[in-house]
Each structure stands twice: as C-alpha cells, then as structure tokens.
Amino acid sequence: MALNRDGMERKTVDLLLRDCAAIPMDQLGRVLERVDIAIDGDRIVALGQDLPYVGRQTLDGRDHVALPGLVNAHMHECLTRGLCEDRELSRWLTEICFPLDAAYTPADITAAAGMNQLEMIRSGTTTFIDIYRHPAAAAAVTEQSGLRGIFSPQVIDEPTGVGEALADTENLIQAWHGRGSGRIHIWVGLHAPYSCHPESFTQGSELAQKYGVGLHTHLAETRWEVETLQARYGMTPVQCLERWGCLTSRTLAAHCVQVQPEEIDLLQAKGVRIAHNPSSNLKLASGIAPVLQWLRQGIPVGLGTDSILSNNNLDLFEEMRLAVFLQRLTSGDGAALPAEQALWMATRGSAACLGLEQEIGSLEVGKKADVILLDLRAPHLWPRLQGSLNNLIAQVVYAAHGSDVSTTICDGKILMHNRQVLTLPEEELRHQVGSQATDLCRRAGL
Template sequence: MSRILIRGATIITMESTSPVPPIENGAIAIEGNTLAYAGPLSGLPADFQPDQTIDATGMLALPGLVNCHTHAAMTLLRSYADDMPLMSWLNDKIWPLEANLERDDIYWGTMLACLEMIKSGTTCFADMYFHMRRAGQAALDAGMRASIARGMIGTAPNSEEALAYSRELVQSWQGQGDGRITVTLGPHAPYTCPPAYLEKVVRLAHDLNVGIHIHLAETRDEINMINQQYGQTPIALMEQVGLFERPVLAAHCVHLTEADIEILVRRRVGIAHNPQSNMKLASGIAPVEKLRRAGAIVGIGTDGAASNNNLDMFEEMRTAALLQKVSTGDPTALPAYAALYMATAGGAAALGLEGQVGRLQAGLRADLILLNTRVPHLCPPHDWYAHLVYAAGAADVDTVIIDGRLVMQNRQVLTVEEEKVYAEVTQRANRLVAAAQK
C-alpha cells in the first residue's frame, strides 16, 4: 500500500456547509486510496511514514471538483453546431451526427473529456451517453471517478434494447476500478420517455438497486409540452410515475414552481445545475438560490462540450454565483463558499457519493487537487474561497490525485497520451461531420 504525504499546503476541507478558516501549513496523509489525515502539519501522526512526499508550499489543497452532468464524448461535437435553439440543435444537428457514432468514437471522445477535466481539476463526473462500456473504459484508463448511464429514448425503436443494455451495464460495470465506476439508469427526459416507459425504468432501478440520471424542466418548450400532454409539470409527472422513489440526479431544473421545489427537497433529489449550457441555449436561469435556501441538494455540471463549449468547472462556479446575483438582484446570493460547496461536497451528495468524496476528511477516498497560488490573480490572499470562485482558473491546477493515485503533477497528465488523443479525436470528428453532411 503506497503512502503519500502532502505538506505545507493551505487546506480547504469543505467539511462544513458553512465557511471555516482554511488550515495553514497543513498536511494530508494518504494510505492507498484513502485519506488518513488532513489537518495542521503539527497534528500529523508521528507513525505515518510516507513513500513519497510532495512539497505543497504556496499551494491550495481542496477536494477534487465534481462535474454533476455531462455527455463526455460530445467533445467530438465541440463547436460543430452553435447558436441554435435546443430542439433545433438536437433534431437538426446533434441527433443526425450521433446516428453515425461508433463504439471507439465514444472511447476517444470520452478520453479527451477526461484529459480536459483532469487538467482543470475535476476528479469525478456523471456521464450520460451511448456505448457506455467504452466510456467507462476511458474513465478507468484515465484514472478518473465516474458515474455512467446509458442514455435511453423511450420513443425510439431501440427503447427495449436500451433497457436491456442498461441492465447488463449495471451488472458488469458497477464498482469497476475498485469502486471508481458507478452505474445509473439514464432515461433522457420526460418529452422523450413517456410515463409507461419511465415506469419500466423505475422497476429496473428497483430491481438493480441503482439510481436514475435524467434531464428535467430544462426549457419552456418542455414545460409546455408536458403540460399539454399530462396537465402538470415535469417534476409533478415524475413524482406521479414513481421516479423519485429511487435516488435521482436531475439535470437542469430551470423552470420550477414552488410545488416542484417542495417535491425536489422532500424527495432528496440531486440537482445538477448547468449555468453556462443553460445560458448558451437560452434555456433560462435555474432558481439555485431558492433551491439552496429550501434545503435542496445542488451540484454543478458543465453539460456536454457541444453545448458549453468546455468542461471547466471553475468557469461554471463563477457563472453560477454571478447568475444568481444578477437574476435575484441580491449581491449576497450564492456566495463564494456556497458555490464551491456545490462543486465539491454538494456535487458528491447529488451523485450519491457523499460518504466517499467531496471533502478532505480522514476515511474518505483520496480525491484532491493542488492549486498554485503564486500567480498574480490569486494575490493578495484575503479570502481563499472568493479567490477560488471569482479569480482562479483551470490553468492554476498543478496536481491531481484520484483514489490515492497521482494522475497529474506539475501540469503533466500521467495517465493519458495527449498527442494520441488529439490525433484520434480529430480524425473521428472529421469522419462524423462528413457522414452527417451526406
């Protein structure tokens, strides 16, 4: 069992929902894949004998960021179709191109996403897409932690096949990578998955004892469509079909009534807020501050790179905080610590991983990042929480450790051949675009 000691960093533990003073001149002890200690250097157990010591003087140590919602392999479609309404974007551009996706396209697109996320401090992500065995393999090979779900369209000809695939995916991939890979079911949305199909999904989730990852209340069009068909909101419809009887990760939740918020809080639904994607597609601004004050479980996601167009969680944190301030007219809305909490401990809770990651606390898995603070935009150090949300960026991430393994050090990713990924992705993206244009 390897032992790593990180010494000299200023530690941001995220152990509390309220800000606590960072730990100056701290120490983090890692045994295997577990945090053995995180606190002042003076309190480090005397019997801890490391195999490797990392001098983190001048760095911030914090939990790895958790990207609560993405479609990782959509890096292949980055900048392919921009400045379009959501439904036109899906029907006219995205779905026709996706019809030509091959399994290895998913592997390389996901590998590019993993590379981008590692370099920007994300250690765990929730992914919904196709050919998820290949996506899971990419996450394993890159050394990341991932929650994967096969996206299912209930109105599609292969809807039953998607259920069967999902069953097999859970049975073969749940817990792979010493627990780094978890599997959920991925019905796309209420407007693509009718109630009868969703009831099948719920039964399967009960049978397999897994959660569900779904898009909910993303656009006004969705709200109007569900209301016309069923006479209620998407959230109320999900309550009626029994979806919330399982652990649910609900992406977006932009357009909510007070009754919707009550349901989401009471059912302990994990909410993935995707501010930049919602802005770009003009979907609206989710009532995150209202959700947070009501006690909802809220994390942050990037959505796919085709609708963002990057996977940078530092940008998402900043955008989330600023959006709540301008939309509510309240400069105190979603303060920096709350935004950082959503991107770490809150995100872990939304994914059902609260007891594993998201905080720097003894007994949890060792997923953490080190940021270089010797840069102009992080000086002077008045408030590290404010710096992380309002000033820090992806390029400040120096070191990434996932499950106790060094995945990036000195900005060098140790698990991925970058040039090979770039070459593979470029060739495959060109083929997909050519095929879609025929």
C-alpha cells in the same frame, strides 16, 4: 529511520502532501494554513501541521491550496464542440445532436471519453456522471484514466436510433458496476420526459430500485419542454415524473430551470437531487434556475458542466463563478450565494447528488483521497491574504481557472503532476479525436 521533531519514528505512507494551504470542505468556509495531508492506499489517513509521517512519495505544497477533487454532477462525453452553434434547444437537438447521436460508434465514444477525461483531469475534476451513448466504451477509458465515473446509458425512445435501450442497462450494471477498483458505477439514464415513453420511466425507476442505483434525467430545462408535455400529456415535466413513479431519492434531475414554486416543494418532499448547469442554461437560453429556492428548502444541489456541445468546456471553476453571478442578477442581492456555498456545491453538494457524500467531496480522515492542488503563484490569484483578511475561498471561486490546477489525485493515485497527465496519452489522443470527429460528422451528414 525517519524521526519527527520529538525524536519519535515517523510512520510511512504512500503519499504525503507537505506544507499547503487547504480548504477541506468539512465545514462551510474553513481554511487551513501550512498543513500536511497523508494518504495511504486510497484513503486520507491524516491532515494537520507537521504530521509524523514520511511519504514513499512526497509533494511540496508550498504556494498551493489543496481542495477536494471537484465533482461534475451532469455531463455527456461528446466528441464534437464548436460545431453548428447558435441554436435554441429544440432546433439544436433536432438539427445537431440527434443526427450525431445516431451516428456514434463505440470507437467514437472511446475517443470522446479520452478527450473529456483528459480535460477533467487537467481542470481538477475527479468524479463525474456521464449520461450518453455506448457507456461501456467510456467506462473502459475510465479504467485507464483513473477518474471516478458514473455512467448512465442515455435511453431515448423518440426519435428512434439515437440513444441506448433500457433493456441493455441491466446488462451494463451486471458487467461494469463496481469495476475499476470501485471507481466505476452504473446508473439508469433516461434522457427526458419528452424523448422517453412513460413506461420507460416507470421501468427505469423499478430497475434503479432493484439494483440500488440512481436514476439520472433531464427535467424542466426549457419552456419548450414544458409546453410540449402540457400539449402531449396535460402535465408539466415534474408532474409527469411524479405520475410515472420517478420522483424519488434515487433521482438526479439536471437543469430544473422551469419549475414552479409548488413543484420545488414536491421535489424537496420526494428527496430529488438537482444538478445545476449555469453555462449550458445561458448558452441555450434555457433561463436562470431558482437555485436559491432549492437551497433554502434543503434540496441537494450540485454543479455540472453539461456537454462540450452546450458549454463548451468542462471547467467547474467557471461554473462556480457563473452560478454565483446569475443568482445575484436574478435576486438583486449582492450577497446571494456566497463563494463558500458555490464551492460546496462543486464538492460536497455534487457528491451528495451522486450518493457519494460519505466517500468524497471533502478532505477528511477516512475519506477517499481525491485531492487537487491549485497553484497560487499566477498573478490573477494575487494578493494571497491570511488571518482576518483571508481571501482564499474568494480567490478560488471568483478568480481561479481549471488551468490553475497543478496536481490531480484520485483514489490516492496521482493522475497529473506539474500539469503533466500521467494516465492518458495526450498527443495521441489529440490526433485520434481529430480523425474520429471528422469521420463522425461525415457519417452524421453534417
């Protein structure tokens, strides 16, 4: 019988994290010292000092900080990176992305999903939304990896043959929504208003409403997009989506770099959520998004990496840091977007963007046990100060990297411990990805 200090019997739980610092994200800027986190099944059942629990498995959290698992609010599970670089968006899509997209097979996506999900596990992301090709193949990998994933089949009408068909989305919802012990969700995915017909957006919005799921799209990413839609429809991208019935509280719009102030008012009034992708916006010269204005108006804002083609990694720690620096550059305000706000965007904000804020995004009793442990022993995270000088949140946002994550837990299951991934075969995947990517590029004519 296990007893606590008062001689009372300790309760047994599946997993106990002992003696770690914690940034629970239950409120902005809160830091806890030397706490335990008790996990039973897929839920957090207690969080506090010297908890009266014993774990069937216990992890030592000393010299670590516990964070909610990070949430990637926009990405594509692509197979290639570092290939045919240095083009602006319209050329990049036409010359690289669309030829590759047309050549993808489910086998390619199986390899891509293995690589992307392995990278996310190793960098502390436990939940993601993927808008891309052959989503059933990617969802099957998620059953094995243990991550929490939303899959939105990327419908593209023009050019033909490079995306998914809206008609197949309903079948995917019926076959996959709720699988993986509830970790897998299916949304409607429409690439962009310049690549999808108006009727696809209208029908997609109706389908999302029918099944009570979200709708994910790219919106107002570049000036080229704005000019293209003005020439084609006489409207901006935001105006197009409003006309087509797609600006609703179910809509998650990626980028929104080139939105006008009055359009931000409209997005707020319609309840649209926004995924901010600072690295991608920089790499593709899309611009600096008006994040401060979104936040001032109460729009839910999350952080995304975009794809390994346009980033080229899936490290949300890097996105937090860049998000802050870009807003300070464009505003001229060295206090704009504080570190705790950036961390909120990568956790609670992204969770709200995915409609999962009641389940994930913070370390709270009753919520899903999506937890990461960040190792604080590397010199780039020194000094660790406490009390009135507590610098833990600043160290996490401004100095930490995805490679500092030592343990990743999703849905109460340990996916990685001491940097060893337990759910995916890393060496086997490395060879599979290399072989499959080479063949994909050959088939795409690159």
